[in-house]
Amino acid sequence: MSTSRTAAITVPAAARGRTEVADRVVRRVAQRAATEALPDCDVKSASATVANRGTRAAVSIDIAIPYQAELDQCGRHVQQCVRERTATLTGLNMSQTRVHVSVLTMPRRTRPLDAQLADETADAPQSSISGRTRRTWSERRLPSALVALAGALACALLLHDFVFLRFEGRTQSPWRSVLLRWLSTHGPGDYTLALGTAMAFLGIGMVLLAVLPGQRRQLAMRPEAGGVRPTLDQAAAEQMMHQAVMNVPGVSQVRVRLRRRRARVKAVVKFGDPEAVHRAAVTAANRTLTAYGLGRSPRLRLRLANGFGVQTAAPRPARHRSHKSAARAGRGPS
Amino acid sequence: MSRMRQGINRTGLACVGLALTAMGTVLAGAELTGHSRLPSWFPLIASGTTWLDRDTLIRWRDERWSTVVVAAVLGTTVMLCLAWCSLQLRTEKMRTLSSGYDGLTLSGAALSRVIAERTKSLPGVNHARVHLLGSHNRLRARIRIMLDDDASPADVLQHLNTQTLVEAREAVAPRRIHAEVRFQVRRRRPSRTR
Numbered sequence: 001m002s003t004s005r006t007a008a009i010t011v012p013a014a015a016r017g018r019t020e021v022a023d024r025v026v027r028r029v030a031q032r033a034a035t036e037a038l039p040d041c042d043v044k045s046a047s048a049t050v051a052n053r054g055t056r057a058a059v060s061i062d063i064a065i066p067y068q069a070e071l072d073q074c075g076r077h078v079q080q081c082v083r084e085r086t087a088t089l090t091g092l093n094m095s096q097t098r099v100h101v102s103v104l105t106m107p108r109r110t111r112p113l114d115a116q117l118a119d120e121t122a123d124a125p126q127s128s129i130s131g132r133t134r135r136t137w138s139e140r141r142l143p144s145a146l147v148a149l150a151g152a153l154a155c156a157l158l159l160h161d162f163v164f165l166r167f168e169g170r171t172q173s174p175w176r177s178v179l180l181r182w183l184s185t186h187g188p189g190d191y192t193l194a195l196g197t198a199m200a201f202l203g204i205g206m207v208l209l210a211v212l213p214g215q216r217r218q219l220a221m222r223p224e225a226g227g228v229r230p231t232l233d234q235a236a237a238e239q240m241m242h243q244a245v246m247n248v249p250g251v252s253q254v255r256v257r258l259r260r261r262r263a264r265v266k267a268v269v270k271f272g273d274p275e276a277v278h279r280a281a282v283t284a285a286n287r288t289l290t291a292y293g294l295g296r297s298p299r300l301r302l303r304l305a306n307g308f309g310v311q312t313a314a315p316r317p318a319r320h321r322s323h324k325s326a327a328r329a330g331r332g333p334s
Numbered sequence: 335m336s337r338m339r340q341g342i343n344r345t346g347l348a349c350v351g352l353a354l355t356a357m358g359t360v361l362a363g364a365e366l367t368g369h370s371r372l373p374s375w376f377p378l379i380a381s382g383t384t385w386l387d388r389d390t391l392i393r394w395r396d397e398r399w400s401t402v403v404v405a406a407v408l409g410t411t412v413m414l415c416l417a418w419c420s421l422q423l424r425t426e427k428m429r430t431l432s433s434g435y436d437g438l439t440l441s442g443a444a445l446s447r448v449i450a451e452r453t454k455s456l457p458g459v460n461h462a463r464v465h466l467l468g469s470h471n472r473l474r475a476r477i478r479i480m481l482d483d484d485a486s487p488a489d490v491l492q493h494l495n496t497q498t499l500v501e502a503r504e505a506v507a508p509r510r511i512h513a514e515v516r517f518q519v520r521r522r523r524p525s526r527t528r
Binding site for chain 2: 067068069070071072075076079096097098099100101102103104105106136137138139140141142143144145147148149151152155156158159162163166180183184185186192193195196197198199200201202203204205206207208209210211218221222223224225227228229230231232233235236239240243290291292293
């Protein structure tokens with residue numbers, strides 16, 4: 001009964017007309033859907049195009065979401081919401097829904113950072129997977145680029161001359177005829193020793209560049225966890241050591257030279273008991289060496305000279321081993 | 335990528351260096367002809383010879399194949415050298431991280447900015463910069479940390495390991511991040527004299 005009535009009322013499909021949804025509408029709907037998908041999701045820019053006689057739509061939006069775990073899943077969720085909601089509300093087929101996370105906002109913290117840090121350090125197992133200390137190796141970009149450029153230039157010059165000589169029938173360029181003449185009239189014995197020695201030394205230098213790690217100005221630190229390679233700049237280490245020894249009362253004119261294996265500190269005692277100042281300086285320097293967290297702690301060598309007016313028996317310039325080896329030595333036979 | 339480039343560069347430098355050394359040794363050894371101290375296997379050059387023999391050169395020129403061979407060898411060398419050189423200029427910065435899902439991408443700049451912000455909020459860190467390198471599944475974060483004057487690098491590293499990097503790894507999962515951390519301090523003149 002009812003089916004026949006509806007059939008009678010319905011206008012034939014061709015005469016029904018067409019509903020067109022504007023690009024702007026699709027864009028606004030998609031924007032709204034994205035902001036509703038996640039609590040802190042913000043749309044930075046959006047664009048939409050309706051194609052294929054108003055039946056298909058492509059949406060592209062840039063969003064800002066909070067920095068959190070599983071960013072891919074969050075983005076995926078937003079993408080699905082946008083696709084489904086836009087399709088439902090506009091009745092269009094979504095041919096493409098492109099979502100680009102262009103901004104990550106800082107999450108709101110409920111607790112102060114220090115408390116969190118304290119928790120995390122407490123939770124972290126003390127003997128966690130500690131990666132091996134490894135030096136960083138230089139990529140040798142500059143020497144390679146120079147060698148490659150020199151080789152390319154020399155070969156290109158030869159090739160250019162050769163091709164023009166052979167295929168264009170031009171005469172040899174003057175530099176090549178000079179070179180050929182020199183080569184055909186000279187043999188071993190003319191400048192060869194100097195030339196050969198220079199070439200050999202250049203070659204040895206290049207082999208050394210290839211074999212040695214380089215980046216000597218970066219000290220390798222203990223990683224303490226997997227997937228991380230930390231380094232400390234040598235200049236930074238020197239400056240920290242300088243400051244630590246300088247802060248010891250009675251010490252002045254500190255000079256520090258810190259390398260991978262040895263840390264040399266020289267300073268002058270300006271006032272106070274030289275022995276006490278010396279002890280304090282050694283303690284401060286050792287504390288700094290520990291604070292570096294280096295994989296291989298350099299050996300400390302601290303020398304204090306007496307300044308003008310400091311009158312006690314001159315402290316002997318003693319050699320001090322680093323805190324680690326000193327501790328090991330102390331533990332050993334006794 | 336950086337590993338590969340390092341391998342290529344070092345191999346290339348070693349090859350060129352060894353070739354140069356060998357040639358240089360032969361050249362320098364030629365000067366020492368007649369010296370009995372040289373070992374017997376040393377490739378000595380007879381004293382009367384010149385570097386280039388005109389007749390041989392002319393005979394070679396008449397051969398048809400020599401032209402092609404010389405041009406091909408020179409051309410290949412030029413191309414190889416240019417490729418090697420251009421390899422050095424390439425930066426492998428990650429601008430856009432693609433996800434496993436179609437049409438979903440993440441901005442590399444946004445990620446590095448937020449990691450830098452999180453690093454800056456650690457105690458003892460004055461300033462931090464992060465560059466995101468590597469490939470889509472194996473990211474490399476190059477983190478440069480400017481420390482405060484009284485900060486301990488070991489402590490900052492521990493906080494970085496337990497907080498910032500853990501967060502970053504969770505955020506970009508299932509991709510992996512390898513961090514290259516470099517600690518620095520602001521250069522300053524010693525101001526205190528006693």
